[in-house]
């Protein structure tokens with residue numbers, strides 16, 4: 001992929017004026033910093049030449065000037081630090097919200113392949129690296145370039161041979177710094193890996209705390225944790241060793257440069273080719289030449305990390321959602337709820353086998369059908385084609401006679417309610433979670449929906465009723481309670497088409513009967529497809545459809561299917577044996 005230079009710079013656009021002011025300020029601050037040694041030189045020369053009375057007058061003047069320059073320098077630095085970081089943070093926030101918005105549009109097929117943890121890293125870490133480059137990069141280049149070039153020009157005019165001697169050392173310093181940076185980076189990435197392992201270990205142990213306690217395996221967990229914790233400690237020790245070693249080698253080297261300047265400078269003073277004021281100036285400027293060389297490897301790492309962060313950002317931004325609205329997509333009006341699969345074939349990926357082959361099925365408006373079959377036959381897959389979560393490989397899925405590919409996605413999905421076995425609840429209150437079914441609903445409508453879902457009584461028994469926080473993923477609720485909240489959500493949404501995907505299979509008998517009752521109310525007057533594992537739960541369905549790897553092999557009522565003594569009868573007797 002060619003690096004999208006234009007796109008990279010486009011994120012500066014909203015802050016261009018402020019950014020240029022920050023750069024100008026960084027330039028001024030660096031230029032001002034260069035003036036100080038010159039002022040020292042100016043005074044020292046007067047003192048050395050014995051003009052003590054004029055020197056004293058100048059000291060006051062130059063002292064005043066230094067105060068003014070210090071004020072300019074510090075105010076400038078304040079502006080660069082504050083506004084520079086602010087620009088970086090604002091750009092990062094823009095990129096993050098652009099990425100999140102784009103991720104929301106991406107289709108299921110994308111999320112099937114990506115790991116949530118990895119995606120979170122893209123949203124946090126990658127963008128942090130990028131924002132560092134965005135604001136520190138140009139700022140550092142301006143700062144070090146001005147100081148380096150400025151110091152070089154000034155020193156060159158003061159004494160070219162001595163400048164040349166300093167320059168002979170710089171490449172060696174560059175090589176040292178390069179290796180230091182390389183070792184430091186690999187030690188740092190080891191630390192990052194190890195802290196990741198520690199976090200993973202903590203997450204694993206704490207998420208499974210029930211298992212830990214029920215197996216009385218606290219000691220096992222402590223030992224596993226200690227192992228990771230020690231590895232983390234070792235990686236940090238190694239890092240500090242490398243850092244202390246290289247830092248001191250570099251410092252020694254810098255001192256060597258200073259000593260060389262003092263020796264050659266003193267010899268030049270003896271030879272009358274340099275005076276003491278110039279030597280002092282030299283010593284004051286050395287750091288201006290050394291610092292950029294020392295920082296160069298760090299700046300190049302920052303550059304690489306930022307650019308990689310941007311490339312990873314663009315990788316996702318360049319992904320087009322597989323499923324998008326067609327230009328003239330139809331908005332569904334009054335939906336009757338007829339669903340038809342016409343010679344449908346489907347596979348998840350090109351290199352995977354077909355899950356559904358040439359399948360045809362018509363479900364009438366308001367009909368209640370049960371879908372049964374062995375695990376992996378494709379029941380969930382078939383249902384996920386109705387809301388157009390995936391694109392068909394072949395054939396048609398029609399809702400009220402319209403191809404789902406021609407229907408506006410929002411209007412299609414607003415007309416379909418899905419209740420799953422593992423209902424996902426968001427962190428927030430009970431009220432917030434039910435309102436998810438219709439963000440515009442009033443509190444009264446939410447309470448009505450909860451009543452219909454048999455959830456009102458248990459909600460009222462919670463400490464803060466509808467305003468109770470339910471915790472991440474509803475940890476403070478039982479499976480049946482979570483399920484009833486998710487049903488209340490669908491009541492509120494009030495869709496004409498309903499998919500119940502094994503909605504009661506994880507519940508105990510008592511919860512199941514309450515949830516079943518609310519599901520029966522929910523299904524009234526809607527086209528309903530129930531995916532059921534426990535065949536006892538759908539015995540009364542008017543039509544049971546048996547889906548196996550060979551497609552739809554049987555359809556009919558419970559009794560008629562038992563009488564056929566085919567796949568359904570075999571599934572049924574297998575479950576009966578297990579009971």
Ligand SMILES: Nc1ncnc2c1ncn2[C@@H]1O[C@H](COP(=O)(O)OP(=O)(O)OP(=O)(O)O)[C@@H](O)[C@H]1O
Nearest residue numbers: 112348349355373374375376377378379380381382
């Ligand atoms: N996102 C996916 N990517 C690739 N393959 C998938 C994906 N989801 C399901 N499959 C595969 O498709 C096939 C059908 O799965 P599906 O979940 O639709 O079956 P099911 O009949 O609902 O099974 P169960 O009763 O166990 O829930 C299985 O072989 C499964 O491994």
